[in-house]
Amino acid sequence: MQVLKPTEVIEMIPNGSTLMVGGFLGVGTPDCLMDEIIDQKKKDLTVVCNDSAFPDRGIGKLIVAKLVKKLIASHIGTNPETQQQMIKKELEVELVPQGTLAERIRAAGVGLGGILTPTGVGTSVENGKQVIELDGKKYLLELPIHSDFALIKAKRADYLGNLSYSLTARNFNPIMAMAADVVIAEVEEIVPVGAITPDEVHTPNVLVDYVIVDGRH
Amino acid sequence: MQVLKPTEVIEMIPNGSTLMVGGFLGVGTPDCLMDEIIDQKKKDLTVVCNDSAFPDRGIGKLIVAKLVKKLIASHIGTNPETQQQMIKKELEVELVPQGTLAERIRAAGVGLGGILTPTGVGTSVENGKQVIELDGKKYLLELPIHSDFALIKAKRADYLGNLSYSLTARNFNPIMAMAADVVIAEVEEIVPVGAITPDEVHTPNVLVDYVIVDGRH
């Protein structure tokens, strides 16, 4: 694990990369990293995130700045810009049920080839997917989602990079920390090793490649 | 959630039940509950546990007392009695790779119909299972394991039944707490509500039906 400045860490991301971004309507999203992506005008991004948040918040800012080529999310209703770009075909959107999105990201992170979920059976979500029937019950075979980078937000990191999250800002962050080639964590606070006890660590240090500290705190 | 004595809680378990028991070689196994099962001579049990521990420890005691009809586990090498009963056909043993066992229990708990794992492909574990090929890579379709009762061990419970585990005694306990009809937690200590903070709770109270306190602590 290495501590870098937001500028340095975002410089490593090529245009066209696939990014997972933590957060739920912007809560638990690494805001400094979002701003830095906009400053550096990273283009043609594929973004995996629960939702497109709001036009002035979370990954919503990336959408407004037209840096996103494709979005994989469960909900886009709080950011009108997303639907507008989608209708104009400027932005491709893949809508995934929230629980399925979480399991698909997790599957990539824990080395599963896929999972069978009852969610979406018989709805438009089923289109193009393999349906597997077991004991008379139907399931959709849903495939893993992996990414080049995961941009996550934690409350605290210790000197080794162990992370702990705060309340509902945890959401997708821990699973994204397992599902990307490079994991970048934005934290509010650095604490001594041991301040996050073994039972309190939410994401083990070995999963984290870079830590950046949000200077606003 | 209700606090009961070991006697009362084990009286609720009918002979022939399927029990999940937490622990890894006995560490993180609810010992008072094990002793009480032996005292009440519960019979014909199907037990799901990582391993059969040692003859004088964990579920090993249930094996020695010949209370187990079928065992689903990843390892039986530390308890010679298990293999002996298996050879004499007194005990049926289903061996499952440890990571697969964990995922199968989790699948039941989180409502998945199954998971695809690369583990076991081309080995004897493949026998009788559906093999699914995706992008040229083979996976085994592994099915959920659910149980009537989960007997788990936690370090602390608060008055509402929120649980926290200690170090390597966590292991299979949190996933078993999601995969059974009735969840019984043996704890060392009861603490006031709030003593386990929202970010420290490992198993939310709504999953726990009964708490028993190990009086030895």
Added chain:
Amino acid sequence: MNAKNLIAKRIALELKDGYLVNLGIGIPTLVANYTPEGVNIFFESENGIIGMGPVPQDGMENPDLVNASAKYVTAMPGSSCFDSTISFGLIRGGHLDVTVLGGLQVDEKGRLANWMIPGKMIPGMGGAMDLVTGAKRVIVSMTHTAKGKPKIVKKCTLPITSIRRIDLLVTEMAVIEPTENGLVLKEIAPGVTIDEVLKNTEAHLIIPENVPTMKVE
């Protein structure tokens, strides 16, 4: 009492002590205001919390503590937070006692449509598909008609949320229970006649001999 509060109050009667409950956006949120006295409900939110409390007083907002609409909430004593896989594991795994959701249409098979209007509004399904598929009991709250047009229809014309039959539908005019045989009119609102309900409903309703008035004062 206005329509929304009437619906919320009637649904609140369905909540029992110790229940784990998810309340959707809109009318469902109001249900929390009417939980019967002495009944302890655990409110859960998809973004990862059990034990959600009311809006905090001014100045006590925590940016990491929000509900699924990103509105500030409080956490009750004994609350717990978790990642999105656990959140949806609780939902899809059958641990959620009741989900209360809004609806666009419900049809004779008891199927719900509530996540998109093609060509017009594509917010995405968010957690709705998992909630309807996985909760033990699905209660839909909606106005009986929209701009004078029936929302309880023969067959959903909007994309359905799940093939699962919902358990109860509460409108400002009636309580309707979808069954294997069709939609059964269980209760009517104070001051509403059965004829008025029928006039505003496209779907066939089964009318029992005795249809009591909703027990909301």
Added chain:
Amino acid sequence: MNAKNLIAKRIALELKDGYLVNLGIGIPTLVANYTPEGVNIFFESENGIIGMGPVPQDGMENPDLVNASAKYVTAMPGSSCFDSTISFGLIRGGHLDVTVLGGLQVDEKGRLANWMIPGKMIPGMGGAMDLVTGAKRVIVSMTHTAKGKPKIVKKCTLPITSIRRIDLLVTEMAVIEPTENGLVLKEIAPGVTIDEVLKNTEAHLIIPENVPTMKVE
């Protein structure tokens, strides 16, 4: 130096700074004693810990803190504990840099058999199948022969652990690298001749022009 320590010392040279490493039971455990100075390794154990340290001093044992053989261990500063799904998620998900395991047989395809001897010893696979399938690098440590009989064979006669080709095999006589073309003799132990290695090996070995001696003093 005895055979076991020689093997352990040679394998230790494969470990690099920052690696996440799993050591199996037996010879592999000894590897920890020989990690190069200044190289910081994170040792992981299947039962759910990263940052495992050596045996505690007398009286400092914690019954909740053990390794995968249920032996008391310590936890290094910055260690973290987790449940079995995360433990095997790290393993199967490709987050584990190296696993070092014991072996009963390795064949010309580089396939390992290490979990059972039919009709004789059926300990179960425990975590071995997941480890061999999922780790980035699989290193096998074993004695070159058993009771004078070669353990490096043309084709495994014992049930294999995984179809995956292992990355390196270290015995007290040689270092062998399984490749697409077959088993390559990479190094010989001090005082051992190539002829002696060949005499004790059933499988065909590819002998490069230059076969250096293991760099262990």
